[in-house]
Amino acid sequence: MTAAALGRLRRAHAQCHTCSLVVATPNGPDAPLRCPRCRASIHRRKPNSLARTWALLLAAIICYVPANLYPVMEVTTLGRSQADTILSGVIYLYVHGTWPLAVIVFIASVVVPILKIITLASLALSVERSSQWRPRDRARLYRIVEAVGRWSMVDVYVVTILVALVHLGSLASVEARLGAVFFGTVVVLTILAAESFDPRLIWDRLEDGSKASGVQHEGDRDGE
């Protein structure tokens, strides 16, 4: 199949985002259409992918600040109260607990959210600027971000379990604080941001770029 024929085929079809069925789009790629198999609405690409990703990322960055500055919980033992932020919780684990667990929590609740925001922002930026740089690696980066984000929920669960277990009045009690709300929000927003980014845009921009310069690129070749 020639590159031109493959391109025509691609423009006349769209894949359902829900059930992966490839559907013909006889009335053009933007005409409203429902999937004949699962009845989800058909889009060639995720609608408003970049705008949604940016909006959700921006909201996540804003929430990230209070999520780390405010305490996520307050522990009271024998009348003494101590507020714990995400980071002080990790330090506590390192000092009193076992260091492997401290490392896991540090990665899950400090490293992952930051890296996730930075990675998604640079992926969106690379698409925005029609970057030609290592598309396969960028696609892999996206899949890693998508898979790893959920692990940030660990801290929210720890707060939940402590709150549920420790309620012995002045003897010992744990209360959830504002930081937990913001932290949970950051996790949800970054998961939604990853979901709304469409990795196929990386190749769309690659095609646009090569069409302009008249170069045939990898994606148009028949199989590999």
Place this chain on the structure above:
Amino acid sequence: MPDGGAAICSRCGCTLFRRQRRTVEFTLALVSAAAILFVVANAYPFLSFEMQGQVTQTTLGSGTLALWDQKQHAVALLVVWTTIVAPALQIGLLIFVLAPIHLRFSAPGAVTAFRWVEHCRPWSMMEVFLIGILVAVVKLSDMANIIPGLALWAFGLLIPVLAGASSFLDSEIVWREIGDLE
């Protein structure tokens, strides 16, 4: 496409789907086991906390209720959604979709149900919750006595069973079967 073979995108290297032999039967068996374990994991306390003769214990539901009582409604809802509702929907709807396919009759609403299975997948976070329990135990261990409950073992079994179920699930075949039966 041979059984157990995978289709990989030649452009980005992403796995498109993996062909599974007897996907309906294997997934149905594992999900049924998961349903039983899920009920046990929710019905019994997973941790007990003992301090100076006083004992408190918590189940999944009572944990989120405690958060709700502290006016942390948003966090409570997030925890309920990711540890109870989404996994329950995933398990329940999969049985609802796969059992009729196995028994060869058409179930009304199978299409909507299976769409919801796919939507719930990223929000079901039982394995993350297990790590959360581990961290909580370490944090509390020099403060009081922590006694693991029956639900903790159910959790421990539930996670590999659920992981197995989702790796045996070949969505492409299930969609095709739903279409054939309608």
